[in-house]
Amino acid sequence: MVKSLDDTTENKILGAARKVFWEKGMAGARMQDIADQAGINKALLHYYYRSKEKLFEVIFREASSLFFMKIAGIIESDIPLFAKIESFCGEYIAMLSQNPYLPLFVLNEANKQPYRFKQRFWKNRENLFERFARDIMMEIENKKIRPLKPAHLFMNMVSMCVFPFIAKPIWMMSSGMKEDEFIHFLEERKKIVPEFIICSIKK
């Protein structure tokens, strides 16, 4: 029986670490849980990653990169504002549907260790929002949309895309939605959210 590429010890560890860290966060995760989840010994875990910190850093860097890369890619593309908004909402909600734990994980750790986050994970991301702001200012000058501070529009857009994933458990309790209804709800939002935004800003 040949070891497939996905089945190396290294990959089993990363998969297990991802699951445990995403679900429980740095403080709540236990090295023993990760080892169990990977089906290996705890000592072997330390053989591959010397400490919990090191392993966490790998998982967190991977996660925050996933969380921001998509945003950056779409926002820096050269398409008209409305198309950009549609593309952003659609693709970002799609990506988060694939990784529903991502927002809470990244935002929670960024809140709990802001200094560390800034030091290690905030390189070359400075001007992400600047580009979007310029697009908006341009369309305001062209009288295509009503005057509105770019920061608010951007915050509104990201809020409506990301928040449902964070509020999911409470939302499902209060709305009584079932799992598949929630999936459908998210699917709808790919269209509903950009429509909602454009309806609001279009002149």
Next chain:
Amino acid sequence: MVKSLDDTTENKILGAARKVFWEKGMAGARMQDIADQAGINKALLHYYYRSKEKLFEVIFREASSLFFMKIAGIIESDIPLFAKIESFCGEYIAMLSQNPYLPLFVLNEANKQPYRFKQRFWKNRENLFERFARDIMMEIENKKIRPLKPAHLFMNMVSMCVFPFIAKPIWMMSSGMKEDEFIHFLEERKKIVPEFIICSIKK
């Protein structure tokens, strides 16, 4: 020197527990930290609250009640839809500005312990959203607003009010805002968000 009412051991403990739990969450909080913060012995902490669980439950119940009560109060009031939206956004953002840790704390713990949350903290909150949905359907029938599923409108509104508090650290890094600029930003949102919503749905 008479002990003022706010300075009882009980209150010092609650204040300390609030601070530590809100900042670090259940998993990250240490009983020793809470005792230190309260300026008392760890044994005394256990004298008042037998276990970390018990103490956490008090703080969490208090927090989740704060988080939902305001919503309920406004949404169940008998005012017109647009006024209700304005009132909700303004008052909810104001309340969260006073308690900026609240959203992440409540949503994070609800995510990490969904079953426990449902069991212990979800009593008599079922029909909170139903009321708002009826208001919206009514206005759609009256042709006052464009057709839109109430669930999406509600989710959008809550998202735009709550999300900025969760994203604060990342937002401040990426936008370069300073603390007082952020406070001003939130202040603006009390008007901007309801305006944004009403612009979008008004016929």
Next chain:
DNA sequence: ATACAGTTTAACCAAATGGTCAACAAAGAT
């Protein structure tokens, strides 16, 4: 076969952590 490198394990360790206990102090009640 054997030597050798990388991999895996059981057993172990020290620090951290939630929790307890017996003694002691404070404050009323008698």
Next chain:
DNA sequence: ATCTTTGTTGACCATTTGGTTAAACTGTAT
């Protein structure tokens, strides 16, 4: 003054937890 209840403390305990070590196993080149 003395008794009793309540509040407070330092020392202590058991378990959990991140991390280490030495031995054993595996595959491979000689």
